[in-house]
Amino acid sequence: MSHIVAICGMMGSGKSTALRQLSSKHPDCCCLHEDDFNPALLQSVDQVQAWWERGSPLAEIDLSDLAAELQRAADSGSVNGVVLLETQFGRLHPALRPMIDLQCWIDVEPDLALARKVAQLATQFAEAPDAATSLQPLFWLAEFCDIYAQTTRKFFMKQRTEVTGQSDIVVTGDQSPADVCQQLEQALPGLFSNAA
Numbered sequence: 001m002s003h004i005v006a007i008c009g010m011m012g013s014g015k016s017t018a019l020r021q022l023s024s025k026h027p028d029c030c031c032l033h034e035d036d037f038n039p040a041l042l043q044s045v046d047q048v049q050a051w052w053e054r055g056s057p058l059a060e061i062d063l064s065d066l067a068a069e070l071q072r073a074a075d076s077g078s079v080n081g082v083v084l085l086e087t088q089f090g091r092l093h094p095a096l097r098p099m100i101d102l103q104c105w106i107d108v109e110p111d112l113a114l115a116r117k118v119a120q121l122a123t124q125f126a127e128a129p130d131a132a133t134s135l136q137p138l139f140w141l142a143e144f145c146d147i148y149a150q151t152t153r154k155f156f157m158k159q160r161t162e163v164t165g166q167s168d169i170v171v172t173g174d175q176s177p178a179d180v181c182q183q184l185e186q187a188l189p190g191l192f193s194n195a196a
């Protein structure tokens with residue numbers, strides 16, 4: 001049976017980058033990403049706002065497919081001891097709570113997280129084939145920032161308090177990805193020794 005390590009943080013905290021760094025140094029680790037299984041990402045702005053107004057109940061977000069995949073990865077003989085899970089919710093989500101052995105929170109200020117995400121999205125849009133002729137990405141970014149001001153920032157603050165409270169390790173995310181990766185490795189002594 002493998003150890004399931006949740007790498008948590010708000011959007012733009014550096015979860016994906018940390019996971020890439022860890023998996024490149026420890027290629028025998030299995031990596032899973034909550035976003036690949038999260039149906040909430042397909043919801044409209046109005047649906048997200050209504051969910052927030054209901055108290056943002058995480059049980060309404062169906063992560064049963066992710067939980068099943070986590071179980072398969074943990075049971076697999078091909079995994080060398082560690083399953084890394086990139087997740088916004090970690091133990092806060094009822095489907096994931098009983099499966100996570102160790103939980104790490106990458107802590108950044110919400111304004112830095114927003115700036116990183118906007119920069120990432122702007123770069124993606126600028127590299128799109130029709131970037132020179134389409135204004136659609138600008139409208140999308142404007143809507144993204146509007147949603148951030150209305151709902152996302154409040155969710156970030158709730159997430160930061162509640163997920164951090166259930167985490168075993170908190171690392172500072174306002175440094176280089178290599179430094180974040182090193183902090184995670186140091187905070188998990190011996191966990192990656194068999195996967196190196």
